[in-house]
Amino acid sequence: MNSRPPTLDEVAQRAGVSTGTVSRVINNAKHVSKKSREAVERAIAELGYVPNKTARSLATQQRGAIALAISSDDPALFANQFFAEVITGVNAIVEETDLELMLVLAASERGRARFARILRSRSADGVMLLALKENDPLSIMAEQSGVPVVHGGRSLDRTPQWYVDADNRGGARLATEHLLSLGRTRIGTITGELNTHAGVARYLGFREALALSGLSDERVAHGDFSEASGMAGMKTLLDDHPDLDAVFVASDAMAAGALGVLRDHGRAVPEDVAVVGFNDIVTARYTQPALTTVHQPIEALGREMTRMLLRLINNEQVTSLILPTELVVRDSA
Amino acid sequence: MNSRPPTLDEVAQRAGVSTGTVSRVINNAKHVSKKSREAVERAIAELGYVPNKTARSLATQQRGAIALAISSDDPALFANQFFAEVITGVNAIVEETDLELMLVLAASERGRARFARILRSRSADGVMLLALKENDPLSIMAEQSGVPVVHGGRSLDRTPQWYVDADNRGGARLATEHLLSLGRTRIGTITGELNTHAGVARYLGFREALALSGLSDERVAHGDFSEASGMAGMKTLLDDHPDLDAVFVASDAMAAGALGVLRDHGRAVPEDVAVVGFNDIVTARYTQPALTTVHQPIEALGREMTRMLLRLINNEQVTSLILPTELVVRDSA
DNA sequence: CTGAAAGCGCTAACAA
DNA sequence: TTGTTAGCGCTTTCAG
Numbered sequence: 071m072n073s074r075p076p077t078l079d080e081v082a083q084r085a086g087v088s089t090g091t092v093s094r095v096i097n098n099a100k101h102v103s104k105k106s107r108e109a110v111e112r113a114i115a116e117l118g119y120v121p122n123k124t125a126r127s128l129a130t131q132q133r134g135a136i137a138l139a140i141s142s143d144d145p146a147l148f149a150n151q152f153f154a155e156v157i158t159g160v161n162a163i164v165e166e167t168d169l170e171l172m173l174v175l176a177a178s179e180r181g182r183a184r185f186a187r188i189l190r191s192r193s194a195d196g197v198m199l200l201a202l203k204e205n206d207p208l209s210i211m212a213e214q215s216g217v218p219v220v221h222g223g224r225s226l227d228r229t230p231q232w233y234v235d236a237d238n239r240g241g242a243r244l245a246t247e248h249l250l251s252l253g254r255t256r257i258g259t260i261t262g263e264l265n266t267h268a269g270v271a272r273y274l275g276f277r278e279a280l281a282l283s284g285l286s287d288e289r290v291a292h293g294d295f296s297e298a299s300g301m302a303g304m305k306t307l308l309d310d311h312p313d314l315d316a317v318f319v320a321s322d323a324m325a326a327g328a329l330g331v332l333r334d335h336g337r338a339v340p341e342d343v344a345v346v347g348f349n350d351i352v353t354a355r356y357t358q359p360a361l362t363t364v365h366q367p368i369e370a371l372g373r374e375m376t377r378m379l380l381r382l383i384n385n386e387q388v389t390s391l392i393l394p395t396e397l398v399v400r401d402s403a
Numbered sequence: 404m405n406s407r408p409p410t411l412d413e414v415a416q417r418a419g420v421s422t423g424t425v426s427r428v429i430n431n432a433k434h435v436s437k438k439s440r441e442a443v444e445r446a447i448a449e450l451g452y453v454p455n456k457t458a459r460s461l462a463t464q465q466r467g468a469i470a471l472a473i474s475s476d477d478p479a480l481f482a483n484q485f486f487a488e489v490i491t492g493v494n495a496i497v498e499e500t501d502l503e504l505m506l507v508l509a510a511s512e513r514g515r516a517r518f519a520r521i522l523r524s525r526s527a528d529g530v531m532l533l534a535l536k537e538n539d540p541l542s543i544m545a546e547q548s549g550v551p552v553v554h555g556g557r558s559l560d561r562t563p564q565w566y567v568d569a570d571n572r573g574g575a576r577l578a579t580e581h582l583l584s585l586g587r588t589r590i591g592t593i594t595g596e597l598n599t600h601a602g603v604a605r606y607l608g609f610r611e612a613l614a615l616s617g618l619s620d621e622r623v624a625h626g627d628f629s630e631a632s633g634m635a636g637m638k639t640l641l642d643d644h645p646d647l648d649a650v651f652v653a654s655d656a657m658a659a660g661a662l663g664v665l666r667d668h669g670r671a672v673p674e675d676v677a678v679v680g681f682n683d684i685v686t687a688r689y690t691q692p693a694l695t696t697v698h699q700p701i702e703a704l705g706r707e708m709t710r711m712l713l714r715l716i717n718n719e720q721v722t723s724l725i726l727p728t729e730l731v732v733r734d735s736a
Numbered sequence: 737c738t739g740a741a742a743g744c745g746c747t748a749a750c751a752a
Numbered sequence: 753t754t755g756t757t758a759g760c761g762c763t764t765t766c767a768g
Binding site: 089127 | 760761
């Protein structure tokens with residue numbers, strides 16, 4: 071049961087042709103007579119031939135693999151929905167090809183070193199990078215390596231050459247406009263980390279929407295996307311602007327925290343204060359009340375990153391992409 | 404910036420030694436003079452040499468990669484916490500080695516075909532398989548291939564040769580005993596799918612605990628792990644056994660559904676009916692009330708699977724593992 | 737349209 | 753302790 075798979079040479083012998091011919095058939099090149107082709111195909115079937123990918127890689131100088139790298143210091147960041155959804159999207163496209171998918175979680179210094187080696191040794195024909203922090207060393211490393219790289223998301227400091235991102239700004243506008251359409255006029259926001267692209271973009275979207283309606287955008291508290299910071303932000307907002315009648319919160323985790331604080335302060339949601347979150351995490355459906363939020367096309371992000379990378383590898387033309395977000399209306403606003 | 408990395412031959416030339424010697428230094432074999440070693444190391448540093456993994460693979464007949472394969476018809480199943488946590492665990496061990504990690508999501512027929520090819524062409528030195536359904540074709544395929552295989556979880560029909568599993572039965576006992584310790588005596592259960600090992604094991608654990616206390620175990624409704632089935636199961640239970648004072652629910656998703664039904668029927672949780680779930684998904688902390696549940700060591704599962712696989716690849720002795728689960732007490736019981 | 741042969745970059749066996 | 757060389761299995765000229 072452990073017998074070595076047959077080689078191309080053996081197939082050639084069996085089919086009574088040269089290895090060159092077998093190779094041509096396998097890579098369905100032209101200039102092969104029907105007769106040889108059939109003989110080869112029969113031999114392949116009979117022997118159960120499977121090409122040796124390693125040998126082929128060595129000969130062609132192509133690995134037949136792409137890598138999905140996730141750079142982060144905090145391993146907990148992998149452990150979320152986002153991650154799984156991206157991979158699902160990536161896989162959908164990879165599955166249409168013969169490529170292998172390598173996963174590189176660069177959580178530690180070792181992980182980063184491994185990534186560097188993959189780049190230098192051309193272990194992958196291309197790389198998709200989810201750089202979760204700003205100014206990511208891997209990002210720079212990758213773009214300098216000469217290996218095709220597609221980024222998921224952008225960073226503040228440096229816009230990658232090729233990227234796919236969600237429309238954070240548009241999503242924030244959507245959310246804020248929804249609040250406006252509900253007749254709210256004293257709308258505040260709890261921002262995410264303002265040293266991230268997403269954080270800034272969502273804040274800008276919020277301000278944009280208010281500016282267009284000529285309303286004040288001065289009710290703002292700063293958070294860092296975490297639930298705890300959402301609680302703190304909501305308290306600040308309530309203290310500074312007790313007249314608040316709605317709040318756009320830049321992440322669902324923060325919104326969950328904010329919801330708790332509102333409850334504690336006796337403000338009914340959405341009657342007294344309407345709340346909209348961002349991300350549409352699973353738990354958004356389970357908060358009390360269920361959270362109205364902005365859905366990001368995460369799986370699509372994975373799919374488009376992969377498509378883009380494949381084109382890059384094939385030297386086709388590509389263009390960076392911003393994917394639309396959409397509002398999911400539930401009970402909180 | 405796109406220059407081909409130097410080859411071993413070039414290093415040899417630069418260091419003024421033979422390729423054999425360079426190879427020995429790289430694989431730090433013995434029988435190398437200090438002098439040569441240093442010369443080689445210098446040359447490697449100067450040239451920025453990185454070994455070509457493909458060439459090495461071809462020569463050694465080892466791929467230097469292991470695969471994590473997830474078999475499922477339903478892509479949505481990937482998109483959960485479980486998946487991300489397993490990978491985090493796997494990565495922790497992989498990161499200690501030079502191995503690459505390939506990911507194979509066999510959702511479609513194509514995916515399965517790709518997996519078969521990986522097996523036949525020895526694209527990976529070993530495979531970890533998360534077979535999410537019973538009687539999984541991949542599982543059989545893998546074990547017949549001669550490639551080392553470690554399973555995550557077991558199936559009902561066939562216990563894999565090497566596996567790591569969570570102690571579902573023990574966890575269910577833990578949960579039920581907790582209910583007993585609370586003084587509850589009319590305890591029911593909503594089971595998971597009874598054509599899965601986990602479903603059956605959890606049901607058995609429940610019955611075991613009740614049997615040991617001499618209590619009736621006849622309050623049972625059957626679900627399929629889904630939220631909807633949890634709602635249905637809870638209704639059935641309430642109809643058939645209105646005296647119910649506690650329920651062990653075989654998954655958190657079902658428990659979330661059950662909680663809603665209890666609320667609708669005016670039963671206070673945990674006062675009237677105590678509820679314990681299973682899995683400890685993220686949302687368990689957000690239900691109303693927060694769900695007492697059984698935590699599975701998912702990341703550890705990933706870690707142990709990987710360790711086991713590495714030992715298998717090195718022809719070391721291994722033994723299948725059952726990892727302990729633990730009770731997380733929150734508000735619902 | 738087909739066959740022969742020279743690599744791809746590395747390892748490993750054998751000589752020296 | 754070192755150098756030499758024959759592969760690993762496939763692709764790809766180059767002749768024919």
